[in-house]
Amino acid sequence: MEKFTKLTGVAAPMPLVNIDTDMIIPKQFLKTIKRSGLGANLFDEMRFNLDGTEIDSFVLNQPAYRKAEIIIAGDNFGCGSSREHAPWALLDFGIRSVIATSFADIFYNNCFKNGILPIVMPQDVVDTLMEDSRRGENARITVDLENQTVTTSDGQSFPFEVDAFKKHCLMNGLDDISLTMEKATNIDSYEAKAATLRPWV
Amino acid sequence: MNARTLYDKIWDDHVVDQAEDGTCLLYIDRHLVHEVTSPQAFEGLRMTGRRVRAPEKTIAVPDHNVPTTLDRANAKTMTEDSRIQVEALDMNAREFGLHYYPVSDVRQGIVHIVGPEQGWTLPGMTVVCGDSHTATHGAFGSLAHGIGTSEVEHVLATQTLIQRKAKNFKVEITGSLMPGVTAKDITMAVIGETGTAGGTGYVIEYCGQAIRELSMEGRMTVCNMAIEGGARAGLIAPDEKTFAYCMGRPHAPKGAAWEAALAYWKTLFTDEGAHFDKVITIRGEDIAPLVTWGTSPEDVLPITATVPAASDFKGGKVEAAQRSLDYMGLTPGMKLTDIKIDTVFIGSCTNGRIEDLRAAAAVLKGKKIKDGMRAMVVPGSGLVRAQAEEEGLAQIFLDAGFEWRLAGCSMCLAMNPDQLAPGERCAATSNRNFEGRQGRGGRTHLLSPAMAAAAAITGHLTDIRTLMTETV
Ligand code: SF4
Numbered sequence: 001m002e003k004f005t006k007l008t009g010v011a012a013p014m015p016l017v018n019i020d021t022d023m024i025i026p027k028q029f030l031k032t033i034k035r036s037g038l039g040a041n042l043f044d045e046m047r048f049n050l051d052g053t054e055i056d057s058f059v060l061n062q063p064a065y066r067k068a069e070i071i072i073a074g075d076n077f078g079c080g081s082s083r084e085h086a087p088w089a090l091l092d093f094g095i096r097s098v099i100a101t102s103f104a105d106i107f108y109n110n111c112f113k114n115g116i117l118p119i120v121m122p123q124d125v126v127d128t129l130m131e132d133s134r135r136g137e138n139a140r141i142t143v144d145l146e147n148q149t150v151t152t153s154d155g156q157s158f159p160f161e162v163d164a165f166k167k168h169c170l171m172n173g174l175d176d177i178s179l180t181m182e183k184a185t186n187i188d189s190y191e192a193k194a195a196t197l198r199p200w201v
Numbered sequence: 202m203n204a205r206t207l208y209d210k211i212w213d214d215h216v217v218d219q220a221e222d223g224t225c226l227l228y229i230d231r232h233l234v235h236e237v238t239s240p241q242a243f244e245g246l247r248m249t250g251r252r253v254r255a256p257e258k259t260i261a262v263p264d265h266n267v268p269t270t271l272d273r274a275n276a277k278t279m280t281e282d283s284r285i286q287v288e289a290l291d292m293n294a295r296e297f298g299l300h301y302y303p304v305s306d307v308r309q310g311i312v313h314i315v316g317p318e319q320g321w322t323l324p325g326m327t328v329v330c331g332d333s334h335t336a337t338h339g340a341f342g343s344l345a346h347g348i349g350t351s352e353v354e355h356v357l358a359t360q361t362l363i364q365r366k367a368k369n370f371k372v373e374i375t376g377s378l379m380p381g382v383t384a385k386d387i388t389m390a391v392i393g394e395t396g397t398a399g400g401t402g403y404v405i406e407y408c409g410q411a412i413r414e415l416s417m418e419g420r421m422t423v424c425n426m427a428i429e430g431g432a433r434a435g436l437i438a439p440d441e442k443t444f445a446y447c448m449g450r451p452h453a454p455k456g457a458a459w460e461a462a463l464a465y466w467k468t469l470f471t472d473e474g475a476h477f478d479k480v481i482t483i484r485g486e487d488i489a490p491l492v493t494w495g496t497s498p499e500d501v502l503p504i505t506a507t508v509p510a511a512s513d514f515k516g517g518k519v520e521a522a523q524r525s526l527d528y529m530g531l532t533p534g535m536k537l538t539d540i541k542i543d544t545v546f547i548g549s550c551t552n553g554r555i556e557d558l559r560a561a562a563a564v565l566k567g568k569k570i571k572d573g574m575r576a577m578v579v580p581g582s583g584l585v586r587a588q589a590e591e592e593g594l595a596q597i598f599l600d601a602g603f604e605w606r607l608a609g610c611s612m613c614l615a616m617n618p619d620q621l622a623p624g625e626r627c628a629a630t631s632n633r634n635f636e637g638r639q640g641r642g643g644r645t646h647l648l649s650p651a652m653a654a655a656a657a658i659t660g661h662l663t664d665i666r667t668l669m670t671e672t673v
Contacts, residue, residue: 016524017517018397018497022635027616031266031282033240033289045637050623074517076398079431080635081614082333082347083238102398105433106333106347113351123516163365165224176351177251180359183218183226187254187361190217190228198214200454200462201230201258201326 002115003173007096008142009069011133012059019073020080021107025089038085039092060093064136070143072129073100077118078107087114097143099150101126112166113176117145125150125158145171204472206369207438208404211344211469215327217361227364230326230343232356233312234261234299236290237616238331242354243293253297254360260321261294262302263287264311265616269579269606273304283617297357310582310608313337313550317421318584320450324439324466329356334550334632335434336427340420341447342439342469344404347428367433368478370403371471374411376485381666383560384419385552385630385649387411388426389491390483393501400432403479406471407437411485417446418556425551426632429498438470490665492537493634493647495525500634504652504664508535528636529644530624537662540646544627545576545657546639547650548606549613552630553581555588557650562594564654564668570602571660577604577619579611603657615640628656 029041047058054061060068071077071090077100078086087110090098097117111118121129132139132152139153145167151157169176194201205213218226232255239261246252253259266283267273276284287304294301300321302309308319313334316322322338328345329335331353338345348362356362372391391407392399405427407420415423420437427435444463447453454462489503500522502509510533511523526533531540547553547561558578570576578598580586586608589595595605612619613631621627621643630653634645646662655663 015517015520017521018499020497020633020635022633022638026637026641027614030237030616031280031286033244033286035241045641050641074521076401076431079397080333080633082331082349084241084331084349084351087349102401104398104431105401106349110349110351113349163224164222165220165363176363177249177355177358180226180355180361180363184359186218186226187228187359191360194228198325198462198465200323200458 001113001173001175004096004115004117004145004170006142006144006146007069008140010065010067010137011070011072011129011141012065012068013130013133014059014071014073015130017074018076018079021078021083021086022080024078024086025083030083030085035088036092038089039094042089042093067094069094069096070141071095071098072126072133073098075101077103079104082106084110084114087111087116091116099126099129112170115170115173117143117170119143119150119160121150121158121160128152128156204475206471206475206477207342207406207436207469208344208369209475211325211327212366214325223365225364225366226361227327229329229356229360229362230258231316231321231328232259233316233328233330233335234259234353235265235312235330235332236263236286237265238350239293239353240286240289241350242357243297245354246357251358253299253357256298258360259357260300260316261290262309262312262315263290263304265610265614267304267609268617269609269611269619271607273607307583307587310585311550311553311610313425314553314581314585317341318450318582320447320453323447323453323462324443325469329362333428334425336432337421337425337550339424339427339435340417340437341443342436344434344436346434367404368402369476370400370405370432370479371477372405372407373409373480373482374407374485375409375482376411377414378411378485378488381490381651381669382488383649383651384415384422386488386491388423389498389501389647390488392426392430392498393491394481394483395430397429397497397499398431400427400430403432405430405432405435407435412437413440416556417442418554421554422551426498429632439466490649490652492652492662494529494531494537495522496528496634496636497521497525498632498634498647500525502537504537504662506537508533508537510534538664540662541626542628542656542661543575543625544621545574545653546579546612546627546629546631547577547653548579548581548611549631550581551632552650553579553585555585557630558585558589558594561650561654562597564651564665565601565658566597568601568658570657574602574657574660576602576657577606577612579606580608582608601657612639614638628653628662
């Protein structure tokens with residue numbers, strides 16, 4: 001997994017609540033057996049007309065935001081299905097951080113497994129960042145995971161919370177499975193104990 | 202010992218390891234796998250030379266992509282990429298030695314219907330699947346939730362999941378439901394009350410008389426949509442109905458093992474005085490038959506209501522509501538019962554069980570669907586289908602003008618050929634009304650099976666209670 005430490009980039013404003021995983025990557029693109037290549041269809045139905053031409057009004061089609069690396073969004077971002085295709089599509093497009101007032105649980109977790117940092121901020125901070133991001137390319141927002149701050153283009157800085165373990169894994173690009181494998185003896189002994197307590201499982 | 206909730210108890214019994222910061226390694230008793238969210242996980246195992254730690258606890262079934270038309274044995278009915286995914290599951294299930302129900306097996310069906318049906322899901326277990334509607338299994342008093350593909354790989358390799366404990370949320374439904382009101386209306390009423398983010402960070406325990414009075418099928422419907430309320434999982438404490446449902450299932454314990462299991466299951470309830478971080482109470486009598494008008498499951502209204510205006514909402518929801526109204530092609534102030542329907546879909550892991558088919562068939566008996574209506578019933582599993590045929594329900598559907606399909610997810614998410622055309626309006630018993638969920642530009646109204654059947658007959662959204670008074 002790619003490490004995440006600090007990022008300064010263009011942020012795209014998406015002031016909608018409940019941006020769901022079907023919007024992020026519609027199901028017709030889930031029929032892949034790979035993780036890569038999904039960026040081309042990120043937000044497909046909002047981004048493209050039926051004939052494949054771009055919908056000009058959609059934020060990521062506007063010149064200032066074509067290379068956005070951050071998304072600022074409304075409440076409950078990533079609700080809906082558990083599809084990890086959603087973070088894969090964001091990452092493949094180049095999005096490394098999403099800032100919103102709240103996230104759906106599974107999506108939030110999935111981000112961390114893919115080098116994306118989801119940040120929960122209170123409404124007034126999201127409003128400030130949203131305003132800043134509306135200024136387009138000139139307004140570059142900085143996300144600093146180590147110091148847990150988000151800084152606007154004019155230097156206003158806001159702290160955010162992140163789980164220490166998740167932060168550690170993201171900053172070092174660590175793979176959960178290898179970490180858990182180190183605890184194999186704990187799993188063995190749990191299984192031995194469970195086999196006597198609940199043998200029917 | 203402190204008073205604990207049902208969630209606390211199941212959690213405590215599955216902690217393998219706890220780090221200082223509270224991050225836990227949780228043991229997983231059952232891992233369900235389907236074709237869409239697993240190929241990259243198996244590929245990951247292959248690339249790292251890892252094996253499946255507990256294949257005997259891993260159950261695979263294809264459901265999302267498979268065609269549900271009667272000619273599906275013919276591989277040509279599947280698109281190339283769907284076929285590749287189903288074949289990948291086939292290969293992975295065999296290579297890694299998983300329990301497997303291929304498309305040709307009568308037991309095949311939607312993973313969340315197959316699990317309970319085969320006795321894989323039992324009280325007190327931890328159950329995961331790379332699918333958000335894993336919440337369904339919570340109806341048995343098992344801690345069940347959806348995971349992403351990286352986590353699927355993690356569970357395959359280690360039979361554990363890295364988790365932090367969620368908070369406890371009690372949802373009590375008091376009293377009894379009124380005629381025409383079903384489990385689907387309960388679960389939609391809760392989402393209408395809490396919003397789609399109201400459950401975020403919580404595990405919900407549903408309790409109260411109205412929940413106790415539900416069958417196991419109804420309880421599965423309620424827990425199924427816990428995820429639409431944002432909760433990590435939904436739970437219902439097991440009782441005699443649960444035990445009766447589990448008894449004799451192929452993978453349920455037998456004999457002495459059954460007795461031992463039963464003794465344990467009877468300890469699975471929330472202790473008197475246990476702490477909940479959040480509580481809501483809804484009177485069962487106050488719940489009306491509900492439908493959704495918008496493109497979020499929280500957009501629920503009683504069928505007697507009218508379409509809202511964007512200005513009825515606050516904050517970010519104003520823009521979202523306007524977008525929903527435009528997408529759904531609705532005018533504020535119009536009666537919900539004046540909304541014309543083109544297609545009716547009865548099925549999905551929310552409402553594709555035998556009791557759902559019975560409820561719909563009871564409304565349809567001796568009736569015909571509206572001219573020009575497209576209507577289909579997609580049973581949740583091959584066994585549900587077989588039982589419905591035996592009970593004569595299939596014939597009622599066919600006589601009414603419904604298509605009678607084979608088992609799968611079908612038009613719930615339209616990954617197979619069953620899709621809405623742009624602008625087509627569907628009354629669906631499934632769980633999501635997102636933009637494009639049932640096909641690009643398709644418009645979805647969520648409702649109960651009986652309400653779906655009623656709409657099929659009249660051609661518009663209909664208050665089931667008006668049909669009931671007609672028949673009395
Ligand atoms: S029926 Fe629908 S919600 Fe259920 S598992 Fe299938 S696609 Fe998901």
